[in-house]
Amino acid sequence: MNTIIAFILMFGLLVFVHEFGHFLFAKKAGMLVREFAIGFGPKIFSIKKSETLYTIRLLPMGGYVRVAGEDPEIIDLKPGQHIGLTFNEHNQVKQIIINHKDKHPNAEVIEVEGSDLDHKLYIKGTLLGESDPQTFKVSETADYVMNEVETQIAPFNRQFQAKSKSKRAMQLFAGPLMNFILTVVLFFILGAFGGIPVEEAKIGDVQPGSPAETAGFEAGDEIVEIDGHPIQEWSDFQSIVREHPNQELTMIVLRNGSSESINVVPASQEIEDMTIGQIGVMQYLESSLTRAVPYSFEQTYEWSKMILVNLGMLVTGQFSVDMLSGPVGIYDATDQIVQTGFWNFIQWTAALSVNLGIINLLPLPALDGGRLLFVGIEAVRGKPLSTEKEGLVHFIGFALLMLLMLIVTWNDIQRLFL
Structure with missing residues (x-):
């Protein structure tokens, strides 16, 4: 039940923030917003305020803001009617x-x-x-x-197409922008209250029953040497432990201002056909309001870079579609992360938020990036493509995205249940 609640809250937050960006900038540009929807399919809740219908729909797979003029208007009066x-x-x-x-x-x-x-x-x-x-x-x-x-x-002056190219582009970009802002905010909260990993090889939590607890490690210990090799950073310590499963290591640690020697045998663990060593400790975290600001931007940049690298590998064939995850896979990962604690869940939400922002900026039909591409084409041509042609492209693109979603979801189900 905790996972279901966490997943709904997380997904609802990501979609709400994204669509609120589109909604806010559409309103600022004077566009008529017909509907602000969370989810797709049949309505399970709706309320109309002013000129906008606010809905929650059955399928929690996204959401949308319906702006007048983005699709052909349905109002058509014929002579004799x-x-x-x-x-x-x-x-x-x-x-x-x-x-x-x-x-x-x-x-x-x-x-x-x-x-x-x-x-x-x-x-x-x-x-x-x-x-x-x-x-x-x-x-x-x-x-x-x-x-x-x-x-x-929707009089023409209230329609999407009536606005300047800069206002239309900003309205389309606003959704992903809000996801990036949410990512920064979540990483700031994480750094300010959950803690920021320190650079030194300093131990935070020691897992019960782990080799580290058996050997006598304590929270706050700082590893300065392993088998005669000086340790400068956490990554140095981590690399040596990983490379020596089932092999005794002698570590010099600083504890309360004095040095101690501790022997420990890393347990072996199989990860992706590799055997690595682990002693069961977490990196020390330090809560800091001043460090949280640069940390939030650094983490947003690092996650963005990692996602872009993986997208590049997908395009070049180094990354298989079979390795992608859909809603089922994300739910399963959320279930595992929720078990590890609140702050890991916050980090996971931040990572998904920046991922949603980047994916939506891809120049693909039906995505924000695809619509931005059409605004760019209009700027180059000096006139827009016909509404019918653009609508057809987005319809085909949406159909292909739904097909990809079905394939990815089926792969998730196979990995988890078959």
Whole structure:
């Protein structure tokens, strides 16, 4: 149960922060945000505030912010069509009722002759029972009502495509940016309160029943020499222990200002077809508010670099798709990490956050990076690609991503259960 709660909270935080970035910058740019969704599929919770519908959906595999104009608008009035109109106190159309007009007894029914709901905001038509057409001014916040579901119209100045290239690019980049910011914040919390690994070979926790406990190591011991070799950093100590499974090592440690000699035999452990030595100690952690700031940026940079290197290996074939993990694999890893403690879980969340930010910036259709690529192409061409062509590319890209997700999830299931 702890793992389920941790996974939901972690995934919800990552998706919320990412989508909130898109949402915030869309609002700042004056775009109409139709929906802010966490998850995909059927709605399990929804509430509408102002002009935005906030939803939580059944499948916790992501989320989205639906901005007017990113996809073709569904509002289309045809000549000869009968619709109902209701009006506000300024005698402007506030509702355009497409069907079930009988449920709106106060609506005026007209036969449409023409309309412009993007720029001039009017509907021209003839009231039933009359012969002379009229032009009705439409409010910028009017609702289009189909099957009793209201959808606010989006004048062109509120649509994604109406904004400058810089505003559109910033709105697309804002999601990954918020993931990077979250990563920095989490690593700061980790460094300030959980602790930062010190450079020296200083021991933190000693695992119960481990070779280190049997040999007499204590938290706070600093290893300065192993079998006559001086030890400068934790990595020096770690390398020698790993290289000597089942072999006795003599270590000189500093304890309370004095030196002591301790003999220990590292236990052997099999990791990826390799046998390594371990004595069962953790690196010493030091909590520091002042060091936490540079530490947060350093860790964000190091994790980003590692993810980019692995992506490069994937592209060049040095890294197999079979080695990727999907939601099932991430859940399994989260289960193992939760057992090791709260601070390891915070580090895992930070790592996934920077990973989400980088993956979304890849220039692939349906991802933020793919949409940014189209904005860049528009800047070079001097005009945008047609909405239909761009929509088709993103649809195909999304389908391929879903296929990849299914393959990765199946591989996760095979590794864990078959």
